[in-house]
Amino acid sequence: MSILSSELGPHGDIVMSSRVRFARNLAPYDFPQRITIEGAKEVSQLVKKTLEKNDSDYKNTFHTIRMKKTDEIERQLYVEEHMISPALAQNTEKGELLINKQKGCSLMLHEEDHIRIQCLRKGLQPMEAFLEADRIDDWLGKHLPYAYDERLGYLTACPTNIGSGLRVSVMLHLPALTMMGYLEDLIRAAGQLGFTVRGVFGEGSGYLGNLYQISNQVTLNVKEQEIVTNIEDIAGKVIDRERAVRKSVLCDQKLELEDRVFRSLGILKYAQLIKRKEAMHLISDVILGTSLGVISAYSLSDLHKLMAQIQPAYLQKQSGTILTEKEREQKRAAFIRETLK
Amino acid sequence: MSILSSELGPHGDIVMSSRVRFARNLAPYDFPQRITIEGAKEVSQLVKKTLEKNDSDYKNTFHTIRMKKTDEIERQLYVEEHMISPALAQNTEKGELLINKQKGCSLMLHEEDHIRIQCLRKGLQPMEAFLEADRIDDWLGKHLPYAYDERLGYLTACPTNIGSGLRVSVMLHLPALTMMGYLEDLIRAAGQLGFTVRGVFGEGSGYLGNLYQISNQVTLNVKEQEIVTNIEDIAGKVIDRERAVRKSVLCDQKLELEDRVFRSLGILKYAQLIKRKEAMHLISDVILGTSLGVISAYSLSDLHKLMAQIQPAYLQKQSGTILTEKEREQKRAAFIRETLK
Numbered sequence: 001m002s003i004l005s006s007e008l009g010p011h012g013d014i015v016m017s018s019r020v021r022f023a024r025n026l027a028p029y030d031f032p033q034r035i036t037i038e039g040a041k042e043v044s045q046l047v048k049k050t051l052e053k054n055d056s057d058y059k060n061t062f063h064t065i066r067m068k069k070t071d072e073i074e075r076q077l078y079v080e081e082h083m084i085s086p087a088l089a090q091n092t093e094k095g096e097l098l099i100n101k102q103k104g105c106s107l108m109l110h111e112e113d114h115i116r117i118q119c120l121r122k123g124l125q126p127m128e129a130f131l132e133a134d135r136i137d138d139w140l141g142k143h144l145p146y147a148y149d150e151r152l153g154y155l156t157a158c159p160t161n162i163g164s165g166l167r168v169s170v171m172l173h174l175p176a177l178t179m180m181g182y183l184e185d186l187i188r189a190a191g192q193l194g195f196t197v198r199g200v201f202g203e204g205s206g207y208l209g210n211l212y213q214i215s216n217q218v219t220l221n222v223k224e225q226e227i228v229t230n231i232e233d234i235a236g237k238v239i240d241r242e243r244a245v246r247k248s249v250l251c252d253q254k255l256e257l258e259d260r261v262f263r264s265l266g267i268l269k270y271a272q273l274i275k276r277k278e279a280m281h282l283i284s285d286v287i288l289g290t291s292l293g294v295i296s297a298y299s300l301s302d303l304h305k306l307m308a309q310i311q312p313a314y315l316q317k318q319s320g321t322i323l324t325e326k327e328r329e330q331k332r333a334a335f336i337r338e339t340l341k
Numbered sequence: 342m343s344i345l346s347s348e349l350g351p352h353g354d355i356v357m358s359s360r361v362r363f364a365r366n367l368a369p370y371d372f373p374q375r376i377t378i379e380g381a382k383e384v385s386q387l388v389k390k391t392l393e394k395n396d397s398d399y400k401n402t403f404h405t406i407r408m409k410k411t412d413e414i415e416r417q418l419y420v421e422e423h424m425i426s427p428a429l430a431q432n433t434e435k436g437e438l439l440i441n442k443q444k445g446c447s448l449m450l451h452e453e454d455h456i457r458i459q460c461l462r463k464g465l466q467p468m469e470a471f472l473e474a475d476r477i478d479d480w481l482g483k484h485l486p487y488a489y490d491e492r493l494g495y496l497t498a499c500p501t502n503i504g505s506g507l508r509v510s511v512m513l514h515l516p517a518l519t520m521m522g523y524l525e526d527l528i529r530a531a532g533q534l535g536f537t538v539r540g541v542f543g544e545g546s547g548y549l550g551n552l553y554q555i556s557n558q559v560t561l562n563v564k565e566q567e568i569v570t571n572i573e574d575i576a577g578k579v580i581d582r583e584r585a586v587r588k589s590v591l592c593d594q595k596l597e598l599e600d601r602v603f604r605s606l607g608i609l610k611y612a613q614l615i616k617r618k619e620a621m622h623l624i625s626d627v628i629l630g631t632s633l634g635v636i637s638a639y640s641l642s643d644l645h646k647l648m649a650q651i652q653p654a655y656l657q658k659q660s661g662t663i664l665t666e667k668e669r670e671q672k673r674a675a676f677i678r679e680t681l682k
Contacts, residue, residue: 255671259613270607272600330596 008301009123013291014239016171016200016211016304018126019082020133020228023156023165024115024140027147031157032094032110040094043114047107050143051098058139061102067095073322076313082120087111103132112157113165115140124235126168130228153220160217164224168231169215171200172238175288176245178210186238194218195234209280209307214238250292261289268336273329279310279336286340298340306339349642350464354632355580357512357541357552357645359467360423361474361569364497364506365456365481368488372498373435373451381435384455388448391484392439399480402443408436414663417654423461428452444473453498454506456481465576467509471569494561501558505565509572510556512541513579516629517586519551527579535559536575550621550648555579591633602630609677614670620651620677627681639681647680 009015025031026046029039051058067075067088075089078097088095088111098107108116117140119133140146147155154165161167177183187197200211214235216227249257264285268274274282287303289295308314315331316323323331350356366372367387370380392399408416408429416430419438429436429452439448449457458481460474481487488496495506502508518524528538541552555576557568590598605626609615615623628644630636649655656672657664664672 255614255667259674262611262613263608266607266609266611267604268607270603270610272603273596326596333600 007122008304009121009125011124011239012122012304013300014173014242015124015235016122016173018121018124018129019169019171020119020126020129021167022115022117022133022137023113023154023161023167024117024137025113025147025155025157026115027145027155029114032091032112032114033157035094035110035114037094040110044094044096044109046144047109047115047140048098050140053143056139058100058136061100062098062107063101065097065099067092067097073313073316077317080308080311080313083118084108085111085116104129105132105136107136113161124170124232124239126170126228126231126235127225130166130168130224134224161219163218163220164222164227166219166224166227167215168228169213170231170235171211171213172235172242173210173284173287174212174238174242175210175284176249177238177242178207179249180245182241182245183207183212186241190214190234191217193230193234195231208277210284211280211307246288246292250294257292258289258294261285261294265289265295265340269340270337271333273326274333274336275329276310276312276332279332280307283307283310283336302339306336309339310335348463349645350462350466352465352580353463353645354641355514355583356465356576357463357514359462359465359470359572360510360512361460361467361470362508363456363458363474363478364454364495364502364508365458365478366454366488366496366498367456368486368496370455373432373453373455374498376435376451376455378435381451385435385437385450387485388450388456388481389439391481394484397480399441399477402441403439403448404442406438406440408433408438414654414657418658421649421652421654424459425449426452426457445470446473446477448477454502465511465573465580467511467569467572467576468566471507471509471565475565502560504559504561505563505568507560507565507568508556509569510554511572511576512552512554513576513583514551514625514628515553515579515583516551516625517590518579518583519548520590521586523582523586524548524553527582531555531575532558534571534575536572549618551625552621552648587629587633591635598633599630599635602626602635606630606636606681610681611678612674614667615674615677616670617651617653617673620673621648624648624651624677643680647677650680651676 026043029035029043051062053059078084079086079089083099083106084097085108088097088108091110094110096109098109100106104121105119108118117133117136119129121129149155153163156162156165174183177186190197194217195214196217198213199207200213214231216231264282268282268286283303283306286295286298287300290298290300290303310332312328315328315335319331367384370376370384392403394400419425420427420430424440424447425438426449429438429449432451435451437450439450441447445462446460449459458474458477460470462470490496494504497503497506515524518527531538535558536555537558539554540548541554555572557572605623609623609627624644624647627636628641631639631641631644651673653669656669656676660672
């Protein structure tokens with residue numbers, strides 16, 4: 001299940017995706033920061049052998065990508081698609097990505113921890129993502145010597161992940177709450193409840209395209225399923241709020257809203273050069289207009305897809321070459337014009 | 342000949358129009374600020390009788406509009422079309438406008454002076470406009486007691502018009518010079534040569550739509566025809582400069598220019614609300630793109646016309662009613678979308 005697939009998940013007008021990851025390490029080995037190349041190889045072998053056991057459900061379902069064998073653009077593309085972290089993209093010596101496309105799951109080896117089990121679902125489906133990742137975790141845990149402490153739980157390279165080693169996140173598109181200036185309150189409230197709100201695309205890029213990722217901060221002394229239901233709860237509240245504000249904007253400021261979303265569409269359809277930040281912002285407007293029925297020419301899933309397709313690595317992958325910033329702006333504008341034709 | 346006609350004049354890619362006006366007064370009467378209603382009536386009668394004489398070329402060619410009989414929107418429309426001045430629009434008691442559409446000429450009665458003879462031509466044709474206005478002036482001067490002093494020349498209400506009472510102006514569209522920041526130099530240089538540079542639409546509205554009006558400041562001790570040829574000279578230099586800068590921008594910053602003019606077109610084609618200032622600015626970009634062959638869907642004359650059609654009074658005249666600001670923005674956006682379809 002890729003972020004580029006063309007269906008919308010539950011609450012797909014607001015929730016782009018749900019994501020779960022477990023951080024796991026093997027007790028006999030040093031954490032990735034200190035592990036030797038040989039040690040890392042052994043860890044990789046152990047994980048892969050376990051997945052490929054004769055009685056494994058995962059036999060022949062994972063495809064291995066060694067960071068060493070990829071080029072810069074490919075690695076950046078995996079980062080953009082949230083398949084790997086920027087940290088793994090930099091660990092070209094030891095890093096590996098094991099992908100199971102059918103199940104929407106992947107394993108990062110030798111990122112911050114030995115093993116990161118990840119699972120992605122479209123729309124609001126954190127429990128489904130959790131259950132899928134949990135099955136892989138169970139299988140690996142049954143056969144591998146996980147670093148585990150009776151009192152603390154799973155041991156991880158960074159103390160913030162100790163305990164369940166679980167991070168659950170949902171990616172939300174919140175243009176109306178952003179427009180009305182309600183986001184700061186939301187971020188503060190989420191923080192008080194033990195959740196973090198982050199931007200989605202690119203490090204330090206802020207909340208590009210009005211996309212926000214809400215995730216749990218606390219992993220210690222919380223039950224795994226409780227983390228998932230807590231995220232479901234808070235996401236549900238945010239979704240209700242966003243939907244209510246969208247409706248009230250459509251009701252109270254219909255003309256201004258129409259003006260805004262159509263202007264954004266007009267610029268996207270005619271620009272010859274466009275930076276990522278501006279494009280994300282304008283597509284966010286068109287998504288808002290589409291979800292409210294003001295614009296009817298495009299599907300939400302195609303517009304979500306477009307947001308991923310205008311990222312630098314995707315554009316460069318399509319062009320088959322490294323592009324200068326100006327060239328990217330030009331390619332991006334051309335790609336958008338073609339898509340929205 | 343109206344500003345809304347669909348041909349371009351000479352140098353029509355840069356020069357919108359050329360305009361000439363004579364300020365004249367009748368010696369036996371007080372200037373308009375002091376004249377009685379009866380006196381004003383007599384002046385009007387004298388002028389009209391002269392135009393309607395049996396041996397007059399102007400018999401039955403002028404159509405009279407009394408300010409008293411017009412409503413606010415009509416008067417504003419005449420101002421927008423540069424048929425009357427804002428001053429005449431306010432003189433609803435005595436003011437009259439005599440229009441000769443075929444010859445592109447008009448007379449304002451009881452504006453700042455008893456008689457203002459005006460003539461308008463498309464493109465760069467100040468001499469043609471001058472000759473037309475001069476013929477009317479000759480005819481009136483032959484039969485009416487013009488206020489004239491051997492030493493000073495024609496006497497006018499405001500000392501700045503004394504002498505020839507002649508003002509010649511050309512309206513130029515200078516997007517490239519503006520874009521490159523060369524306008525300040527131009528305005529300074531024009532001032533040193535005795536010319537003023539002003540905005541075109543609306544009082545105090547600045548240089549809306551990159552439109553500039555260059556006119557002579559000095560009327561005393563300058564031969565009439567010299568004023569006209571001086572304006573032709575300076576306009577010619579500005580036209581050459583604007584054209585050269587357009588070409589160099591197209592050559593050096595082609596992509597940025599294309600991006601700019603197409604974005605402007607995109608916004609115009611999709612906006613649902615638009616203020617006059619922004620619309621003028623965006624249409625100016627589309628005119629620039631059209632004159633450089635970057636945009637090919639529209640004619641320059643239609644785009645020039647559009648600039649006049651989005652002014653407040655024109656929109657209200659079309660709607661047949663006074664519009665609020667928001668309604669005007671909506672009508673304007675709709676009119677532009679329809680025109681550029």
